[in-house]
Structures are given as structure tokens and as C-alpha cells.
Amino acid sequence: MSLDLQKILESKRALRRNLAARPVAEKLRMLDALRERELAIRGGAGHCGSSAPREEPAAYETKAKN
């Protein structure tokens, strides 16, 4: 096995291009699956439980005052 970094990076770029080009409905289903996996990894509730993890919200509003 050889470690050809350029080849690995190009392969990753190709995978990303391929994923981005998939139909939107399929990509949204992937988001559903990714969230399920993220919740499982974090040990949070996989349903509507109040212990479900949340992300740090983006500060959309505070920037208005700048």
C-alpha cells in the first residue's frame, strides 16, 4: 500500500463532487441519516426528547447592529 497524498486528495474531491451532484431529495435523506448517526454518537435521544443535542446557534441577529 502506498501513501500518495495527491491521489487521496483528488479521490476525496471527486467523492465530494459526486455527492454534491446527487438529486436534492437523496441529499436530504442523507442529512436525515447523518443526524440519526450524530445523535447516536453523541448519546442523545434519537427522537424528540428534550436531551437531544443542539448546535451553537448562528448569531444572525446580533450582526444587524454592526
Place this chain on the structure above:
Amino acid sequence: MAIKEVIQTINQMQADGVIECYAIGGAVGATFYLEPVATLDVDIFAGFKSEPGSLIVSPQPVFDYLKARGGTVEGEYIMIGGWPVRFLPPGTPLVEEALKESVTKEVDGTPARIFTAEHLAAIALQTGRAKDKARLLQFVEAGALDAARFQAIVARHGLLDAWRRFERQFLSDTG
């Protein structure tokens, strides 16, 4: 758990006159243009209607509408289709413009209102968290932006310095 259910619910909410308009932003909005990246919630930007006899615009009717249909409120989120959904008013001129110029895309026959790629990228530049910068980089690397349109948005909303910093930090060949 299905984002499509979120979209259908919001379309129905708009058809029922609870909100005037909406557009999906954040990571879910970006998924319409880029490869999917894990996210835990859905950001919906909405034009709320003022309540009868009041000039004050409030998201309360949205919460009342969704709670009456089985939605549960958790802090600033409401759960729809297993996803925590955050309803946000257009709080900056940039987001106001993004909402006004949002586009319709089809998801298996269901229409969804989405920010344009250029507005999503400009909002990511403005909010500026690490994950926002990563998303902006994704947009650039994927060639998903109309450069002239993006530059015009950046200039119009006072983000030129932020963009130059971003370019120096992430897009400079010399590092």
C-alpha cells in the same frame, strides 16, 4: 425523521396564511447546492404576519399553529418530523434581501424555498463561526457561486473586509 416533512409542514403553514414567506437557510439550505454535511437543526427564515390590531410582528402564531398539530416546543426550537426547527425573522438587511430573493427548488415534487447559493455564502461570511467559514469554503471550492453576484452582495452589505480576511486566510496560495 425527515426533512421533507419539515418542508411540507412549512408549505402548508404558508398556504394557511400563518407566515407570509419563508426560506431555508443554514446547513440544510446549503445542501441544495453542496454535498450534505451533518447538522442537528433546521433554520427557517420567515416573514411573520402582524397579529390583528397590532403592528408588532410575532412568531407566536407559528408556534400556536404547530403546537395544535402535535409539534412540541423546546426552547427556541419546535420539533417537526423529528427535527428541531428554528424560526428566525430576517434580522439583518442581508437576510432580508436573501429572503426576498430566495428561489424555489423541487424536492420529489414538493416545492421548497431556499436562499440562493450567493446569499447563503454571504450569510456564512457574516456569521463567521468556524463551521460557517468551512461552509463558505465549500461553496468556493465547489464552484457553486456566481462570483460577480456574490461580490456584489458582499460589497452591498459591508462585508468586503471580512471577505478579504477570508481570502487571505483560506484562499491565498502563499498561505
